[in-house]
Each structure stands twice: as C-alpha cells, then as structure tokens.
Amino acid sequence: MNSLLTAEEYQTRLRALSVRLADVREIERRKLSKDLHDHVGHELGLARIKLSSIIRGNEFELPEELKENLLNIEDHLKQAIRQSRSLGYEYYPQVLDDAGLIPALEWLAKQYTERQQIQIQLLVDVSCEQVRFAPALRSRLFTAVRECVYNAWKYADSEEIRIRIRPREHQKIEIKVEDDGRGFDIRSLDHLDRKQGGFGLFSIQEMIEHQGGNFKCDTSPGKGTRIIMIIPPEHLEHQETT
Numbered sequence: 320m321n322s323l324l325t326a327e328e329y330q331t332r333l334r335a336l337s338v339r340l341a342d343v344r345e346i347e348r349r350k351l352s353k354d355l356h357d358h359v360g361h362e363l364g365l366a367r368i369k370l371s372s373i374i375r376g377n378e379f380e381l382p383e384e385l386k387e388n389l390l391n392i393e394d395h396l397k398q399a400i401r402q403s404r405s406l407g408y409e410y411y412p413q414v415l416d417d418a419g420l421i422p423a424l425e426w427l428a429k430q431y432t433e434r435q436q437i438q439i440q441l442l443v444d445v446s447c448e449q450v451r452f453a454p455a456l457r458s459r460l461f462t463a464v465r466e467c468v469y470n471a472w473k474y475a476d477s478e479e480i481r482i483r484i485r486p487r488e489h490q491k492i493e494i495k496v497e498d499d500g501r502g503f504d505i506r507s508l509d510h511l512d513r514k515q516g517g518f519g520l521f522s523i524q525e526m527i528e529h530q531g532g533n534f535k536c537d538t539s540p541g542k543g544t545r546i547i548m549i550i551p552p553e554h555l556e557h558q559e560t561t
C-alpha cells in the first residue's frame with residue numbers, strides 16, 4: 320500500500336471515507352426507524368387490536384382468570400408499542416422530515432430536559448426561524464448537534480447546555496452548542512485511545528468542512544466548551560412568510 324498513494328492523497332481518502340461512514344450510519348438509523356415503525360409497530364398494533372376485540376367481544380363469557388391474563392397481555396403489548404415508537408423516534412426523529420431541523424432540536428431539548436434532568440436552551444435568532452436546511456444536510460446537522468449535546472452531558476458536568484442558531488456574514492448560519500462545564504485541553508485529542516471512541520468531534524469537523532462550512536472547537540480546562548459550526552448559504556432555503 321505504501322507506494323500507491325502519497326501521504327496527502329491517503330489523508331484525503333481517509334477524510335472522504337469518514338464522511339461516507341457517517342452517511343452510512345445515518346442511512347442505517349433511518350432504515351431502522353422506518354422498519355420499527357412499519358413492521359414491528361404495525362404487527363404489534365394489529366395484535367393489540369385483535370386481542371382487544373376478543374376481550375371486549377367476550378366480556379361476559381370469558382372465565383375471570385383468563386380475562387385477567389388477556390388484559391395483562393394487552394398491557395404488555397401497549398407497552399411494547401410505546402417503546403418501539405420511542406426507539407424509532409430516537410433513531411430518526413420523523414419531525415426532521417416533517418417540520419425541519421429547528422423543531423427536531425426542540426424535541427431533542429425536551430427529551431434531555433425530561434429524561435436526563437439537564438436544562439437545554441434552544442435560542443434561535445428571529446431571522447433564522449424561517450430557514451430550512453437542505454434535506455441532505457439537516458439530518459447530518461441534527462446528528463452533529465446531538466453528539467455535541469451528548470458530549471456536554473457526558474463530560475462537561477454543566478448545569479445547562481445552550482444551542483444557539485444565528486445569522487453570520489455573507490448569509491451564512493452559525494449553529495453553536497455551548498456549555499459552561501469543565502472544558503478540556505484540545506491537545507488531549509491527539510492522545511485519545513481511538514479504540515475507545517474519540518470520533519465524535521472529528522467526524523463533525525469532517526462533515527462540516529466537506530460541505531464547505533467551518534468548524535471550531537473553543538475550549539480550555541475550566542472554561543466550558545463551545546462547538547461552532549458555520550453553514551454556507553447554498554445549503555439554506557429561506558421560506559417566505561405570509
């Protein structure tokens with residue numbers, strides 16, 4: 320392998336490969352979510368409807384013990400339906416396709432606040448409220464923000480996480496995820512054991528730069544962390560307001 324590619328070409332290919340890998344993961348998540356909804360959820364739903372009609376249709380004929388067992392199975396089915404729905408949504412929140420990135424981030428913030436008891440503030444500049452991100456980019460951006468929020472929750476020990484969306488020069492848009500937690504020494508990333516992970520920030524940077532945007536990680540120990548992603552205008556659509 321050594322003489323086929325120059326070090327520079329090798330690096331370019333590796334970068335392209337990392338973007339490809341992230342895309343494949345995205346496709347898999349979306350497929351899993353759809354399969355959960357269309358197959359597992361559908362079958363469970365049918366089973367529940369059939370069971371309910373047996374219970375309600377034979378309410379007075381069924382022996383008490385059998386009826387109790389059937390009602391118990393019905394509860395388990397309802398629970399499984401709820402779980403498959405919420406799992407599917409976690410893999411790929413449908414609101415991304417239906418309503419766009421900002422409503423999907425509202426959903427993410429709500430999830431964290433409810434489940435992890437950490438306050439996530441989503442602050443969208445009024446001029447960005449009507450912005451739609453191109454379909455090819457919005458799920459990647461959602462994944463990127465989710466990774467930054469997850470990192471902040473996992474490592475920062477911060478009381479609050481803020482996601483800010485605001486306009487930048489030349490019609491670009493900035494998405495910033497910030498926490499006021501413990502921060503870290505950016506040079507430590509060079510020494511991470513990559514077998515344990517350590518790909519989150521790297522793949523966000525590659526993805527953003529691949530789209531012609533800019534990425535910055537501004538952090539230092541004790542000073543919190545700010546991940547800044549700047550998206551160029553070719554990926555944005557401004558909706559007309561009526």
Ligand SMILES: Nc1ncnc2c1ncn2[C@@H]1O[C@H](COP(=O)(O)OP(=O)(O)OP(=O)(O)O)[C@@H](O)[C@H]1O
Nearest residue numbers: 470471474475501502503516517518519520521544
């Ligand atoms: N908000 C943050 N606050 C404090 N430390 C952070 C924060 N974000 C990242 N880090 C530090 O930077 C390291 C690299 O983060 P990155 O997301 O790239 O990889 P990872 O979380 O270790 O693994 P992976 O994301 O691949 O599962 C983390 O291990 C952590 O030490």
Ligand SMILES: [Mg+2]
Nearest residue numbers: 466470519520
């Ligand atoms: Mg991470």
